[in-house]
Amino acid sequence: MFWVKMGRISILGVHSRSFYKNIFLRSISIPSQIPIATDHEKFYNPTSNKEKLNEENVLKVVKPLKQKKKKFAILMAYCGFGYHGMQGVSALAQVISVYLFSSCTDSMEKINSYLPPEIRVLGIKRATNGFNSRNMCHSRTYSYTLPTFALSRSGGTAPDSSFRLPREDFHLVNRLLSFYKGSHNFHNFTNSILPTDKSARRYIIDIHCTEPFVQSGVEFTRILIKGHSFMLHQIRKMVCLVIAVARGLASPDLLPYSVQMDKVNIPLAPGLGLVLEFTHFDSYNLRYHESPLHDPITWEEFLPAREAIREERIMPVIIKGEINDLSMCLWLQRLSIHNFMNVKKN
Template structure:
């Protein structure tokens, strides 16, 4: 039993510590006359240091940093805004974006969220509502489309061995290859200045339409045809009206104008006895199916189904029937954050969102998972050859002069910002 002398005066907190326990009480001002002052005797309940709740008789329990580890995970580890560099093979998945409440169509984000929960870097309830962790992706890749440089931003508990624990809970065809801290207001979708995609295809796609595709593995692309292909792809550079290269976009819709900075086809190479080439395209943003239609139209021109003038007509207001190349072979290679890097990359607090140190791991993943999947599937299913058989049914002449009607029920592009949703 301790005694406290109640005195008239300003309240004042008194502390007493004994044997590792903290005692706290307040010097009390009593509303009474001097004649009625007396000594009060009150029991004090000892409380364990570090507990922030109030105890009996109003005694306050003190919270100390040393006791944080006695609480839940949210107090063990700080929560920070980060970006994750993702690489994945899209085969067998219905695209990147998660469809909440639908387990029938598994996506890349389904696997990622499950791994984050199992790793202990987000609470269980964040899996049901990804907004709780401020999750955002740079681009929504379509069914079967792969990525070597997808970037997502989110808030995570910074647990030890974070990347290793996430990857241990992911299938081998999905990997986290990099992690960096970013500013609290960073949004990977809105902060992305440009996106680079590649498209790997068998070179028989550029064979004359009279070529016998039953012998497609024997075809080899000649230098003159490759030169023409690159000249045609280069015509896409600059700003054009791509309303004919997506669906449900009005010809005079300002959002149909897109800026392309690069598009070219590589030198051919042989894999599994078939000659392939890789097309690279970089732009500020792309609409649904835009890249596949850009490639499909050039293939139609090179094969002789239509003339080169179709490109100019396709950028006008007339409706032009533009064929869409198969989704197999499309890969999100890289996303670019030039403005963010210029503003924050050199401030001494944040890193540039460049992944030069991860380039070797990115290439190793592509060689192990992405390229073999594309080559094996193409050789097994002949997706390009089967698609080429549909080219004669397309009418490349203008079929209408009015603007296309836009369906209000469909987003213009990825979540309204102009990046790919289903390329």
């Protein structure tokens, strides 16, 4: 049967024969060194010793099988500085949904070899055909890394290796942050949203300041924020208002006032320290957790790789931006003269 199949290829022209030979060998996984018959050799259909095959029969034999694309979730981490797209935020847990051939998902090392070192694919998981990484994300967790001097009246206006955040200031910051928990009208924390717009109401699941840590001699901390969804600039404006109150640049009463109907002019905190920590797909995972064809979208198996990217790619940029470029220092100088009630009239 093998030589009959190869013979059918031989009645085509020279170029067509080579083309279909390659297709045929790929389809049956036979090494390409197998000899092929010449045009002058005669081969016959095994069902008839007299019937010579025509070109139509050849095409039927060597017609390649169609490979169907399937939906996959690509789990990524990257340092977003110097790149555009996805809001320019660094991420340790970004997910995109794409249709791929199954053969494209085999080698993570090969995929990453084509990417710059700031961008890593952590995993590729089979998803349902209806999976949408944006719409099916149940909640998101962001972190905002900043030097602790920015959170205290006694912190000065520049990084100082001798400064350590007083415990009373640490607890004060967490009390201020706790105000944001629950459902609020965040129309003042984004652009061009009216207070009557239903999309301005967002739900914050948790928000708190983590224990400080020291890098390059300077003390830093992270504010962790988990919510169902966030509007453009919302987190940076939330951080700004807490810093202003903690440093005595704004009244604590401005926090509850900012989620009422009146307009408040809240500037943006620097974007340097903002990182997407986790994307949560709780509802999706619960619905399909027993399906043998689909993988849960979780991050536990990638925690070591995520931390390596944080320490090797993201944190050096944040440290340099704060210590060498004085990102927070220069912003605090502008914040000290800012008028939160200076609102432009439409």
